[in-house]
Each structure stands twice: as C-alpha cells, then as structure tokens.
Amino acid sequence: MMNEKISALMDGELSPNEVDDVSDALLAEQSLSACWSEYHLIGEAMRRNGQLTLDVREKVSVQLRDEPTVLSPRAPLRQRPVRRYAAMAATVAFAAAVGWVGFGQDPASQVVVAQAVPASQDVFAPASGVEAPYLAAHQEAAGGGLVRVSMAAGAKVAH
Amino acid sequence: MSERELDQQLVERVQRGEKRAFDLLVAKYQKRLGRLLSRFIKDSADVEDVTQEAFVKAYRALPSFRGESAFYTWLYRIGINTAKNFLVANGRKPMVHAGIEDEDGETLDLSSQIPDYHTPEADLMNQQILATVNQAVEALPEDLRTAITLREMDGLSYDEIAQVMGCPIGTVRSRIFRAREAIATQLRPLLDTSKDKRW
Numbered sequence: 001m002m003n004e005k006i007s008a009l010m011d012g013e014l015s016p017n018e019v020d021d022v023s024d025a026l027l028a029e030q031s032l033s034a035c036w037s038e039y040h041l042i043g044e045a046m047r048r049n050g051q052l053t054l055d056v057r058e059k060v061s062v063q064l065r066d067e068p069t070v071l072s073p074r075a076p077l078r079q080r081p082v083r084r085y086a087a088m089a090a091t092v093a094f095a096a097a098v099g100w101v102g103f104g105q106d107p108a109s110q111v112v113v114a115q116a117v118p119a120s121q122d123v124f125a126p127a128s129g130v131e132a133p134y135l136a137a138h139q140e141a142a143g144g145g146l147v148r149v150s151m152a153a154g155a156k157v158a159h
Numbered sequence: 160m161s162e163r164e165l166d167q168q169l170v171e172r173v174q175r176g177e178k179r180a181f182d183l184l185v186a187k188y189q190k191r192l193g194r195l196l197s198r199f200i201k202d203s204a205d206v207e208d209v210t211q212e213a214f215v216k217a218y219r220a221l222p223s224f225r226g227e228s229a230f231y232t233w234l235y236r237i238g239i240n241t242a243k244n245f246l247v248a249n250g251r252k253p254m255v256h257a258g259i260e261d262e263d264g265e266t267l268d269l270s271s272q273i274p275d276y277h278t279p280e281a282d283l284m285n286q287q288i289l290a291t292v293n294q295a296v297e298a299l300p301e302d303l304r305t306a307i308t309l310r311e312m313d314g315l316s317y318d319e320i321a322q323v324m325g326c327p328i329g330t331v332r333s334r335i336f337r338a339r340e341a342i343a344t345q346l347r348p349l350l351d352t353s354k355d356k357r358w
Contacts, residue, residue, distance in 0.1 A: 007336040010187070011310060012162035013317045013328075019160050019168060027172075027179045037186040038343045038350070044190045045292035046311040051193035052288045053281040054203075056211040060185050063215050064178055072174035072222045 003035050010039055166230040173221055181221075185214050188231055192238050199242040203281055209245050213238040291349055295342040306331055307338035 005022045008014045014022060026032050037057070045052055160168070166187075172180035193210045200206050217237050224233060296304055302324070309315045309323060320331045 003340065004333070004336040007339050008317075008332050009165065010162075011317065011335070012160055012165050013332060014160060014165075016160050019165065023168070023172070023180070023183075026183060027177065033183065033186065035343070036183060038346060039339050040187055041190070041288070041350075042292055042339055042342050042346070043311045045289055046296065046308070048289065049190050049194050050285065051190045051197060051206070053284045054190055054193040054207055054210060056189050056193075056207060056214065057182060057185050059211050060214045060218075061182055063211070064181065064218055067215070067218065069176050069178060070174060070218065070221045071176055072171075 002032060006032060006035055007039060010036065163229050167226050170221065170224060170226070170230055173218070174224075181214075181218055184230070184234075188234060189214070191231070192234060195235060196238055196242045199239070199246065203278055205245065209242050210238070212245075213241040216241060287349060288346070291345050292342055295345040296338075299338055299341060303334050303338040303341065306334035307342075310335050 002022070002025055005014060005018060006026065009019065009022050009026075026036055041052065166184065169180045169184055173184075189210060192213060193206055196209050196213070197203075197206050200209060213234070217234050220237065224230070296307070299307070305324060306320055309320045310317075315323065317328045317331045317335075320335075321328045324331065
C-alpha cells in the first residue's frame with residue numbers, strides 16, 4: 001500500500017530500491033502528497049509545534065513557477081563512480097576497437113579488457129563482467145602510458 | 160535510507176530540474192522553520208511571509224548546496240538570516256540569541272524568550288488541531304500509540320522501536336502507519352473545513 005510506504009519514507013526507513021518509486025509517485029499524485037503533508041502535520045502536533053496553521057506551500061509553489069529552473073553544475077555524488085568508470089570503459093573500448101594500446105605489457109590483462117568491453121557497448125554503463133576496481137587498478141598499472149584512439153563506427157563518447 | 164539521505168535525494172531531484180520535489184521539502188519543513196522563526200518575529204503573518212521568503216531563497220541557492228551539512232541545517236541558517244534581514248529592514252533590532260545545538264551538534268542561534276503571537280483565528284485552529292491529534296492518539300490501541308510516540312516524540316528508529324517493543328521491524332512499520340492513518344482520519348474533516356483558511 002502506497003500510504004504505508006510514504007509513512008516509512010518520511011521516517012527514512014524505506015529500502016533504497018523503493019525510494020525512487022515512492023518519490024516518483026509522491027510527485028505525480030496530489031492525493032499522495034496530501035498524505036505526506038498530513039503525516040508530517042501529525043508529528044508536529046504531537047511535538048506541540050505552535051505553528052501548525054502555517055502553510056506556505058501554495059505561495060511558494062506559485063512563486064517558484066516564475067523562477068528559472070535550478071540546475072546544479074555538479075553531478076549528484078551518487079552518480080560520480082559510474083561516470084568515472086564509464087569514462088575508463090570508453091577509453092578501453094576505443095583502444096580495443098582501434099588496436100592501439102599503450103597499456104602494460106601483460107597480454108592476459110589486454111585480452112580480458114578487450115573481451116569485456118565491446119566497442120558497440122553503451123559506455124554509460126560499466127562493462128559487464130569487469131569490476132570497476134579492476135579497471136581502476138589496471139589504469140594505475142598502465143602508468144599513464146599514451147593511448148591513441150580514434151572513433152570506431154558506432155562508438156559512443158562518454159562525457 | 161536515512162531522513163538526511165532522503166532529503167539529499169529530494170534536493171538532487173530539484174537540482175536536476177524537478178521543481179515539484181521542492182514542494183515535498185516545503186511540506187516537510189515549513190512548520191518547523193516557522194516555529195524557529197517565530198522565536199525572532201512576533202506577528203504570525205510576518206512569520207509566514209518570512210518563512211515563504213526563506214524557502215524561495217533556499218530554492219535559488221540550491222545549485223550551491225553540496226550536502227556537506229544536513230539540508231534542514233542549511234535551510235535553518237537561511238531562515239535565520241532572512242528573519243534578521245526582515246527585522247533590520249523593519250527597523251527592529253535582531254534579538255540577542257542563545258546558542259543551541261541541533262541534532263547534528265551544530266550550533267544555531269536561537270532566542271527562546273520571544274513568545275509566539277497568533278491571530279485569534281489561527282490560534283483557535285492550532286488548538287483544534289492539537290486537541291484532535293491528542294484525542295486521536297489517546298484513542299489508539301496501546302501498541303500503535305507506543306510505536307508512534309516512540310517515533311515522533313523520542314525520534315527512535317524502527318530498529319530501536321522494534322527492540323523496545325520486542326517485535327519485528329515490519330510490525331513497527333505497520334503499527335506506525337496504522338497509527339498515522341487513524342489520526343489522519345480524525346484530522347481530515349477539520350482540515351477540509353478549513354481549506355480556504357490557514358491550517
């Protein structure tokens with residue numbers, strides 16, 4: 001039941017994989033956001049908050065309609081690890097596609113990387129079968145050697 | 160996911176362009192912020208105006224919010240500064256503040272000596288809401304009343320409540336939800352009849 005999940009959400013007791021879905025529902029359904037407000041009002045009343053009649057939601061909402069939409073230039077923290085490793089995966093994918101590899105001389109590691117990161121794979125997701133820490137360690141072991149790449153057909157660039 | 164993490168997630172949604180996520184933060188913190196600002200500002204209408212202004216300022220400043228402090232701490236600082244500016248602009252001296260620590264041990268300046276001033280109508284509504292909630296809580300079955308009291312009054316986590324009450328966490332979650340729904344059922348008629356008034 002969604003209301004029960006909202007109750008758990010407001011207490012910070014919802015599992016991480018449920019938070020997005022419940023938050024989405026809260027933002028989409030007026031009745032659910034009303035439930036969110038009611039449950040918070042109950043808590044404030046139990047704590048004897050003297051400002052129970054204060055309600056600026058509508059006024060703030062109206063005022064924000066005229067405000068430019070804020071966008072943070074910084075990516076949300078929880079996305080950074082994926083983006084960092086996606087960039088590494090992209091580098092490796094290009095290298096595998098073109099064949100110019102300046103990594104360490106271990107043939108086994110070169111084969112593993114090439115197999116795990118096909119050039120056609122969407123580089124915004126970490127390559128399957130390759131652990132991100134492996135890539136990080138491998139990148140370090142390469143000692144910053146030059147990697148010459150060019151755009152293979154169908155390859156995508158990760159920013 | 161903790162409350163602080165939830166707030167951070169909502170903030171990130173706003174930072175990605177979802178304005179409506181900010182509505183949820185307003186709903187969550189408006190009365191707490193209002194209570195804080197009422198320590199500085201006497202008139203309830205002014206408290207409401209300054210609370211509104213503080214939220215709008217917070218929205219504008221969100222691109223620079225990095226999550227190094229809890230969202231509510233950051234919001235409270237904006238609120239206090241907004242209140243001080245309001246008092247200065249209206250020719251009133253900012254009150255002398257007593258230091259007080261919040262839940263994270265961060266010190267906020269507060270004056271605890273200023274009484275709240277409400278309009279008679281708002282005061283009556285306030286009392287009605289308090290009375291309705293109190294009566295509804297008293298009418299709850301003991302297990303529901305205990306669970307919601309430990310959560311709302313003592314701030315215990317579900318895990319802690321489960322240990323206190325000797326029941327599974329899932330039972331705690333269910334009891335708290337059922338308690339809230341029971342109380343909300345009593346509150347809704349009161350809130351519906353005052354839709355065009357403040358509540």
